[in-house]
Amino acid sequence: MSYSHVFRSNQQVASELKKSIEERVPDVAPAEVRTILGLNVLHFLEFCKSRGAEIEELSAGDDPIGLTLEKLRFNLSLGVQDPSRVLSQGGAPLDPEGVVNEDPTPVTRYNREGTFVVRMNGEAFALHVASFRFLSPTNSNMIFAFCPAPSWSQLDAHFVDFASERLRRERESGSIRVWGGAEIHPTNPPTWDDIYLPAGQKQEIRMQVETFLESESLYRRLNIPYRRGFLLFGPPGNGKTMLIKILAASYPQLKPVMVPLTKTVGERELGAAIREAERLAPSLLILEDIDVMFGGTSPLAYSEFLNLVDGVSELSRGVLIIATTNHPAKLGAALTERPGRLDRLWRIGKPNLETRELYIGRLLKSSEHGLSDAEAIASDLAKKTDGFSMAYLREIYTLGSFHAINAGKPVQEEHLQAAFVVLNEQRLEAERSFPDEKTSGFGFGAKS
Structure with a gap:
């Protein structure tokens, strides 16, 4: 029996499926049909x-697009939701009402469907997956569960066990969960020794993170939400992203969840990502270039973002929000002067003389060419590079190496000095064409 390409409501679907299951799989004959939210059927x-x-896969007649396990493996878009989602947003595996008949979903067109009967430990139940398309271009799916009435509690237990197992694997994977995209599996992640920050700033950031991780009982005792928010701001190329990578690698007990912020991210997408961070808690919720979401054609209103940040659950087991921006003045006082949303703000600025000399010296000493006068060269270049970002400092070494390769020689001071001349002119031209945004009036106690 094929249900594909038929316009009908969820109530009609439930009635048809219940009758079909009773006829074809008597030992599963359900007293009622329930819907399941957020379940990855294949997993x-x-x-x-x-x-x-x-x-057992129940065939969908002669329907060539009926769902099977093989087709689910071939293309997860055929009737399953985002693989990262395990249970519904509230954590309940089944629809609270327990029935589908009251579902107000309008008439829909179901494109692909398949029924799977599961028998284990003397129990039997069935799942029916219906991938459908609204009359708009939006795609989604509905999952119907069939189970003899006395066995619903056992089926619930299977969902809970599945969720626990998935959560354990996700947390132990060492990957960065990217909301709406593929997971990132870092290779050779940076360490605290790889980042150069002003004296005391690195220690302060480490202390804040580690104290947060060790203080859950204190938060509970004070009856305040176990969450914290940090903002890293400053010109690009000075270590904000590297600092996030270091945090993700240094504290494996924090599961990283990254939200790619674009002008297409709306309240629904960001809200779902926040709930995912709460599900995986203790977690690190990464919001890079946070200013991109506000203004222009962005579907996310400023007030909606504030409400989402304020709404991080009081029952959370620990969500640490790390936000970054190159343009802090765009964020507004409701974020930058409001602890409880973003509690600590750190400027990750361009390196000072001492930091430049340390960083250039490290680059030269790590060179396979082993420059004998590396310290003197580093000192000279450090004095010339006031206003250079960390990324520009590294580019001096990279471009100098290219000059040396083209000349067929090992890297020498002349190659580095030539690279400095080229990059200094490039930097100055960029500053003339794209002047830095002023940040006066930003921050606690700042004067306008």
Whole structure:
């Protein structure tokens, strides 16, 4: 029996499926049909198989696009939700009402459907996946569960076990969860020794993070939400992103969740990412270039963002928000002067003389060419590079190496000095064409 390409409501679907299941799989005959939210059907079925379950695919007649396990593996878009989602947003595996008949979903067109019967430990239940398209271009899916009434509690337990197992694997994977994209699996992640910050700033940031991780009981005792917010601001190329990578690598107990912020990110997307961070807590919620979301054609209103940040659950097991911006003046006082949203603000600025000399010296000493006068060269270049970012300092060494390769020689001071001349002119031209945004009036106690 094929249900594809038929316009009908969810109530009609539930009635049809219930009758069909009763006829074809009597041992699953359900007293009612329930909907399941946020379940990755493929991963759940494979989880059941790992526990010895037998899975039967009920054919969809002669329908060439009926869903099967093989098709689910081939293309996760065929009837399953985002693989990262395990349970519904509230943490309940089943629809609170327990029935689909009251579902107000309008008439929809179901494109692909498939039914999977699972038998394990003397129990039997079925899942029906219906991938559908609203009359608008939006795609989604509905998952219907069938189970003999006395066994609903066992089925609930399977969902809970599955969620726990998925959560354990996600937290232990060492990857960075990118909301709406593929996970990032860092290789050779940076350490605290790889970042150069003004005296005391690195220690302060480390202390704040480590104290947060060690203070859950204090937060609970004071009855305040176990969450914290940091803002890293300053010109690009000086270590904001590297600092985030260091935090993600140095504290494996914090599961990183990154939200790619663009002008298309709205309240729904950001809210879902925040709930994901709460599900994976203790977690590190990364909001890079936060200013991009505000103004222009962005679908996210400033007030909506504030409400989402304020709404990080009081029941959270620890969410540390790390936001970055190159343009802090665009954020507004409601963020920059409001602890409880972003509690600590650190300027990651261009390096001073001492930092420049240390960094250039490290680059030269790590060179395979082993410059004998590396310290003197580093001191000279450091004095000439006032206003250079850390990224520009590294480019002096990279471009100097290219000059040396083209000349067929090992890197020498002349190559580095030539690179400095080129990059200094490039930097000055960029500053003339794109003057830095003034930040006066920003921050606690700043004067306008």
